[in-house]
Amino acid sequence: MLAPLLALGLATGVAAAPAAADFERVVQANLPEFLELLAIPNVASEPADIRRNAAFLEVALERRGFSVQQLDNPARRPLVFAEMRSTRPDAKTVLFYIHFDGQPVVPEEWAQASPFVPVVKQRVGESWQVVPTARLQQLPLDPELRVFARAASDDKAPIVMVLNAIDLLRERGATPAQHIKLLLDSEEEMSSPSLAGVAERHSALLTADALVILDGPEHASGRPTVVFGNRGIAQATLTVYGPKAPLHSGHYGNYAPNPAIRLAQLLAGMKDEDGRVLVAGYYDGVRLDDSERAKLARTPDDEPALRKRIGIAQADRVGATYQEALQYPSLNVRGLASASVGAKAANVVPSEAVAELDFRTTPETDGAHLQDLVQAHIEKQGYHVTAGPPTDDERARYPRLASFVRGPVQRAVRTPDDAPLSRWAIAALSAPQVAAGVEPVRIRMMGGTLPTDVLVDALGLPFVMVCTVNADNNQHARDENMRLGNFVSGTRAIHALLTTPLD
Amino acid sequence: MLAPLLALGLATGVAAAPAAADFERVVQANLPEFLELLAIPNVASEPADIRRNAAFLEVALERRGFSVQQLDNPARRPLVFAEMRSTRPDAKTVLFYIHFDGQPVVPEEWAQASPFVPVVKQRVGESWQVVPTARLQQLPLDPELRVFARAASDDKAPIVMVLNAIDLLRERGATPAQHIKLLLDSEEEMSSPSLAGVAERHSALLTADALVILDGPEHASGRPTVVFGNRGIAQATLTVYGPKAPLHSGHYGNYAPNPAIRLAQLLAGMKDEDGRVLVAGYYDGVRLDDSERAKLARTPDDEPALRKRIGIAQADRVGATYQEALQYPSLNVRGLASASVGAKAANVVPSEAVAELDFRTTPETDGAHLQDLVQAHIEKQGYHVTAGPPTDDERARYPRLASFVRGPVQRAVRTPDDAPLSRWAIAALSAPQVAAGVEPVRIRMMGGTLPTDVLVDALGLPFVMVCTVNADNNQHARDENMRLGNFVSGTRAIHALLTTPLD
Known part of the structure; x- marks a missing residue:
């Protein structure tokens, strides 16, 4: 499968670096392909949609000379693997990990017909104005235009940035500085349930010297961003049970315990007024010494601007700064529901109240352990905790009933910032073609x-993460978007990673 | 319009009382008409549906010799007024109030195709089994069959019970003991916004000596039930604001305050662990002396059975008994929402969290006053309270932001239990044909x-309420239903009210 690559002229070695205008041109040329990709729905709960994305990506990569194969999984949501060899004699192998699935959508919340019909917009004052898609065909590109669609920034844009960088290499007849492997995940937003199995089955295919993850927003300062670690996550669904069926709030109000109030009391006891977790032992093991705090303080966060952008007057006080806050595990209510609100609200004592929780973890605080701590906290408040809806017998025996259903756990991982891979990534992103004179x-x-965690555990690889998309991209929420200026700067960064030799 | 009534033979005076079998027969004969009425959707947010109900009721009442007219209101949800004169020389006039609109529905929660396609069921073990509608045509009626549909018990059944009682009078050529006026409300479940105006415009039409309300479930003991008062209600929508848009819970968890947690903290502080309201001043003015407590203790509540039926091990501790609990105002969370739960849940810090509240009031605790107290409580927790979504300026200035939108208020009303009207109702319900030897x-x-409150204020009438439907009817919730045995006993009770002279 590799012979065609050589025939395509990638074996001619070093060529002139692209000029500034070349990056804009290649971004512009590939934007229609980006829009086509965004128009394929990619919520992993629909495997047929995932397969359509995989087929599209296979074609796009093969056209650029990659050797491509789909790596199927039990849910028939295939991952896509692609490979391209360098002709450099001592080239190392870098495995790039990107994902093409997206977060679930609530289409009616979006300010456009569908999250899967991409719309181009520009900011006018405080609001976003739709502009003709044809504006994407005008050079020079307007860096402030944005493409709105699910997965525009998380995480389809980096895939297309890789295509851009390869097109730039190919038109100059240059070889990449390392052998390139791409692993495009299909289930990242559902915590990649099959990734470990796929990595195990295809361990020979995925052998590499280093892992580079392309995901996540760049720093809000707009500077090239490299990340040495990420928090893990664990989820849980907490349901508090009230009466067996919703009851008339007049005839039963003051008598039938209200599960929404009780859920509120449980949740209220989990955090203090400043957002610090009160669950016993939650922060155990997390320690930041002065040297770590000093490094964190070098991150050029503009916190007043950050607070203004997200619309809050005061942040939670888990850490002294934004960066410090992220070094601790979090406890987040990601959804809440009991009976109905708005026009459908009825005067009832609800029968149950549900809170969806996520716990972001650190290398020191394992997700399963945090789930244990939260369940212990609930039990300490006098709750009998069940695995699902209580039986009549449990209803008769226990005054306080809740179920606590655990979701999957992903481990946090951190690479030392002075490892060889870390130094290589810093060097590439410091190259003049990426950001002249900016650290x-x-x-x-x-x-x-x-x-x-899965990749690092399965492949035994050190990793870094390079972040390219705009910080205000609304990822995971309605109106997710990708800024064109970041498409250009991200293409520069990825081009540098492909052309700076890893020793 | 009254001449035809006389011609129909209602002027012939006293006739033999109906036999036990007569009640069953008339109920059975009118059940098809009841099902037709239930098949007309009646949520007041759809005025066209309300007009279809009104038209149906007009026909049904005219056929029985009532003089009928629709009393329209600004929302084009007409009420129905009907009148029938007694030939008794010293007859008083009794105004019966019933409502034909129903609570909002969430169709997918119902265990049947639609809340407006009535289904007949029987209990088999712990569950409900659908039986052919033709079972309603078999005599003797199976009292344990139930008709499931929105408004089956709240409050369309009492309307049909009145039709049944009139049919019994007419077939025996008897006159009612009092002049009958019926006022069928179209907006009761939305707090009857136009009732005061209608009562004012038609005050002459509505003149009467007493008001009898036919609504609400009978006592769980299955004994005839008369009620001398009812709590009032006030509503409010409390929204706590977090970041301007939902944010990625990884990148912002521990930094952006979570509005769901904050709403939980606000609600948690409003009630103690036993369901007693902690909002300062909430219970002020409510006092139950020993004599009142003794009367309340005579209500034959089987609280262990009640708790078993609704599926709770322990009730809230607002009063020492169920009846005592109802003499206090309540604070109920009738709905809760933030972001999404279940398959649509995403890993976000939500942008807002909403609680729908209702406050049941007593004559001592006015609804607007309770709204004031709750808002003051929220402000005391450090919240800046707005009338709606906050502006950017408010977001920048106030660390804690919530809106508190007040709903309409209905006053609680109570009639002394030794008033002449109260004694008449007790006498009628004590008649042998209703319940031999049972108080x-x-x-x-x-x-x-x-x-x-509106009727009492507008008409200056004393009132009592007579309750006939089964206590476990799921009113206001999914799977509302009407038990056939109650259709018969309710028809007996209403027949007694029409034939026992009010002095």
């Missing part, structure tokens, strides 16, 4: 989660 | 709310 932002541990 | 249950103040 990359180094993030000790980012707040979000990637399935680095 | 009716007397309820000082029921937990639910009826627009008695």
Whole structure:
């Protein structure tokens, strides 16, 4: 499968570096392909959609000379693997991990017809105005235009940035500085349930010297960003049970215990007024010494601007700074429901109240352990905890009933910032073609989660993460978007990673 | 319009009382008409549906010799007024109030195709089994069959019970003991916004000596039930604001305050672990002396059975008994929402969290006053309270932001249990044809709310309420139902009210 690559002229070695205008041109040329990719729905709960994405990506990569194969999994949501060899005699192998699935959507919340019909917008004052898609065909590119769609930034854009960088190499007849392997995940937003199995079955295929993850937003300063670690995640669903069926709030109010109030009391006791977790033992093991704090303080966060952008007057006080806060595990209510609100609300004592929780973890605080601590906290408040809806017998015996259903756990991982791989990534992102004279932002541990634990455990690889998309991209939420300026700067960064030799 | 009534033979005076079998027969004969009525959707947010109900009722009442007219309101949800004169020389006039609108529905929660396609079921073990509708045509009626549909018990069944009682009078050529006026409300479940205006515009039409409300479940003991008062209600929507848009829970967890946690903390502080309201001043003015407590203790509540039926091991401890609990105002969370739960849940810090609240009031605790107290409580927790979503300026200035939107208020009303009207109702319900040798249950103040305040204020009438439907009817919730045995006993009770002279 590799012979065609050589025939395509990638074997001619070093060529002139691309000029600034070349990056814009290649981004512009590939934007229609990006829009086509965004138009394929990619929520992993629909395997047929995932297969359509995989087929599209296979074609796009093969056209650029990659050797491609789909790595299927039990849920028939195939991952995509692609490989391209360098002709450099002592070339190392770098495995790039990106994902093409997206977070679930609530289409009616979006300010456009569908999250899977991409729309181009520009900011006008405080609001976003739709502009014709044809504006994407005008050079020079307007860096402030944005493409709105699910997965625009998380995480389809980095895939297309790799295509851009390869196109730039190919048109100059240059070889990449290392052998390139791409692993495009299909289930990242559902915690990659099959990644460990796929990595095990295809361990020979995935052999490499280093792992580079392309995901996550760049630092808000707009500087090239490299990340040495990420928090893990664990989820749980907490349901508090009230009466067996919703009851008339007049005839039963003051008598039938209200599960929404009780859920509120349980949740309220889990955090203090400043957002610090009160569950016993939750922060145990996390320690930041002065040297770590000093490194964290070098991150050029503009916290007043950050608070203004997200619309809050005061942040939670888990850490002294934003970066410090991310070094601790979090306890987040990601959804809440009991009976109905709005026009459908009825005067009832609800029968149950549900809180969806996620716990972001650190290398010191394992997710399963945090789930244990939270369940112990619930039990300490006098609750009998069941695995699902209580039986009549349990209803008769226990005054307080809740179920606590655990979700999957992903481990946090952190690479030392002075490892060879870390130094290589810093060097590449410091190259003049990426950002003249600007030091990359180094993030000790980012707040979000990637399935680095599975890859690191299965492949025994050191890893770094390079972040390219705009910080205000609304990822995981409605109106996710990708800024064109970041498409260009991200392509520069990835091109540098492909052309700076890893020793 | 009254001449035809006389021609129909209602002027012939006293006739033999109906036999036990007559009640069953008339109920059975009118069940198809009941099912037709239930098949007309009746959520007041759809005025066209309300008009279809009104048209149906107009026909049904005219066919029985009532003089009928629709009393329209600004929302084009007409009420129905009907009148029938007694030929008794010294007859008083009794105004019966019933409502034909129903609570909002969430169709997918119902264990049947639609809340407006009535289904007949019987209990088999712990579950409900659908039986052919034709079973309603078999005599003797199976009292344990139930008709499932929205408004089956709340409050369309009492309308049909009146039709049944009139049919029994007419077939025996008897006159009612009092002039009958019927006022069928179209907006009760939305707190009857137009009732005061209608009562004012038609005050002459509605003139009467007493008001009898037919609504609400009978006592769980299955004994005839008369109620001398009802709690009022006030509503409010409490929204706590977090970041401007939902944020990635990894990148912002521990930094962006979570509005769901904050709403939980606000709600948790409103009630103690036993369900007693902690909002300062909430219970002020409510006092139960020993004589009142003794009367309340005579209500034959089987609280262990009640708790078993609703599926709780322990009740809230607002009062020492169920009846005592209802003499206090309540604070109920009737709905809760933040972001999404279940398959649509995403890993976000939500942008807002909403609680729908209802406050059941007593004559001592006015609804607007309770709204004031709750808002003051929220402000005391450090919240800046807005009338709606906060502006950017408010977001920048206030660390804690919530809106508190007040809903309409209905006053609680209570009639002394030794008033002449109260004694008449007790006498009628004690008649042998209703319940031989069984004393009716007397309820000082029921937990639910009826627009008695508007009627009592507008018409200056004393009132009592007579409750006939099964206590376990799921009113206001999914799977609302009406038990056939109650259709028969309710028809007996209403027949007694029409034939026992009010002095």
